[in-house]
Amino acid sequence: MDKLWIAATLMSLLLFFLGTGVWVALSLLGVALVAMLGFTSSPAGSVLATTTWGSSASWTLTALPLFIWMGEILYRTRLSQDMFTGLSPWLQTLPGRLLHSNVIGCGIFAAVSGSSAATAATIGRISLPELSSRGYDERMSIGSLAGAGTLGLLIPPSIIMIVYGVAAEVSVAKLFIAGILPGLVLMALFSGYIALWSLLNPARVPQETETLSLGEKLWRGRLLIPVVLLIAAVIGSIYAGIATATEAAAVGVLGSLLLAWASGSLSVKTFMDSLLGATRTSCMIAFILTGASFLTVAMGFTGIPAALAQWITGMQLSPYALLAVLTVFFVLLGCFLDGISMVVLTTSIILPAVKAAGIDLLWFGIFVVLVVEMAQITPPVGFNLFVIQGLTNRDILYISRAALPFFLVLVVMTVLVVLFPGMVTALPRQMLGG
Template sequence: MNDIAIAGLLIASLFLILGSGVWIGLTLSGVAWIGMQLFSARPAGDAMAVTIWGSASGWTLTALPLFLWMGEVLFRTRLSQDMFKGLAPWMQALPGRLLHTNVAGCAVFAAVSGSSAATCATIGKMTLPELKRRGYPDDMVIGTLAGAGTLGLLIPPSIIMIVYGVSADVSIAKLFIAGVVPGILLAALFSGYIAVWAMLNPQRVPPPDPPMAFTQKLRQSLSLIPVAVLILAVLGSIYAGIATATEAAGVGVVGALVISAAQGSLNWQTFRDSLLGATRLYCMMALILAGAAFLTLAMGYIGLPRHLAEWIGSLGLSKFQLVVMLALFYIVLGCFLDGISMVVLTMGVIMPTVLAAGIDPLWFGIFIVLVVEMAQITPPVGFNLFVLQGMTGKDLLYIARVTLPMFALMVTAVLIIYFAPDIVTWLPRQMAP
């Protein structure tokens, strides 16, 4: 049987099993088992046991549940209210005024969360009612929040970066550092869009709050100190070479518990809820990663990744054409799968092609995060769209429509990092070895 027929059979099996409601992790394992059983001489049962154990017992992966737990703890604190209180006074002078709190709030929370949906939900709890009460237009409030919520994936620590680092064997610490400048760039693009929109539509921007003295603004900003200290502890320890990503995650959990205790929101109930929430999320992700590891092994034995890489190589695509093709591929895939599934499902097949084309796997990791961010705001499986639909009661297609400008800005960010790759790679090169 030729490669196209084998690939067609496996893809058909994948969608058939997924369509029947089977969990993604089990589906990946099932498709891998079918592939090995039918098209490989290696016993599938033995390979599955060894691969799943190996993928689940790696020390690097320990960072994932720890960062998830840190985000869950902070989700249950007064952090979001304190952030709004600290950021709002400084936004009044900007064109668009408090709309910028969506972007700034998401950027700050992203630096301690790692999850796009958690960032969107946490900042949305804070800004949606407040901005609605002050008369800001729904389309801009919802659109900017949906777009800025995706910063949870790009600004470290990022769950998707950990998943990519494990799947593609790239340093997670370097990925974290590589995401800092692109994250700031994307946040600046979002804020720039808000400013331009406000200057073109001054009648839609509510009047500013009464002026506040500089000392009052500084006093309000004191509420940002706990989260600033936590960001410094987590990212500073990685950047200085003091801690690995896993050790920094441990620092983050301890810091989040301390902040929660200092705010008076740490009790047995919040501790238990945060631990159970992180456990549920991690179990889902670990099952997907284990299934993907087995599928990657099966693909290797069948030879599909090598043949695909050879086929793409034979097309004579330039590096730019390959990047455009991969971006379109992931955007379409994002209409049907969540970000983690997209990464783990495709890495085994895509990475040989990427490496053969001479693309830096560190740069490619940030590229992947950006296109996965786009998938977070594309229907029908855009997680941020679901979060905002639940919070606002608006129609999913309406939310997708008002988020389109943010999608266009993400495409712009991809083009910028392609033509100026040092935006991604310069900071990791300065890291302590």
């Protein structure tokens, strides 16, 4: 009971900080300091120093600013406009038109980055200004980006799948393959909601004034070729084993610069603007990650995640009841922790209960990814919401309201995976056996 009281106190304090306009990273750091100083006997200063170094001195994280820089180059040169010009004729017959570009763009980029934050930040840099300039509804633009940005966790390669695979001793290759079909279904659900919303709110979707023949669509479609080739090069270098994610990100930056130079839209000004823009966004995300890492460690010292997980394990629930409780548990943890930290802190404690309930650990890995995706956009303190707030300078409550329908779509997707487990397990067993 004491742990629940501590958790409620820290949650209230975090909401107070955020509600009064304190920077997200400073809010996380402040709550972590209160947790360390008020509820543990550990040295807060030493833990903060080691955590800050540990969270920033990571080779894996170097891919994040590179992918963001690639997006900045595409955004600040003619390439992003060309991409939307080439994509527009093919989407104009769909209800919602270019709003689907967030879903398509995030789905493609998720296969490159493996990071939810990088996916939301990179695609957001390109899509939000274009959609705004074309008169699309801002709330739907932001909401669709928040929802589709979570695809970075589900569509392989995914960092969180690697973490879970190691912790649960499940084949990472099988997890990657298992995420493909649910990822495609989730993209379809996001697009389906956008189409339904557009049909119900036709006045809030700009009308296309052009009627193009197939030949004209193909001619405009040629503008997509440079960006498609760039993405294919980045994805191909990863899947062919030629490059790591970080090396592929460097390939993406170099390719973006070459394409921008070839299109004649790369200048000293656009180069410096893209570099400074990527620096600002990367620093913002890195600062939030530092605060989240310190809060993760502080929560570990208080024993709250372990206590909650052990409490759930001791309830001896049926499989469906266990999954329902775990969904709520992970969504609540998402108010405090990033996705990888949630998996690291809780998997070893929860897995015995999952095994005892007869739940397939491969399937459970995808289930965990989905509920962590939900936690990333849980109003009002999901991590993706903070990233988009940094891009838009909008109030966090406004972004939360925009993301809420897509949070509910993720709930529907989670229910579908529970009802139809073959959606997860069929493809890896067919391809790899076992």
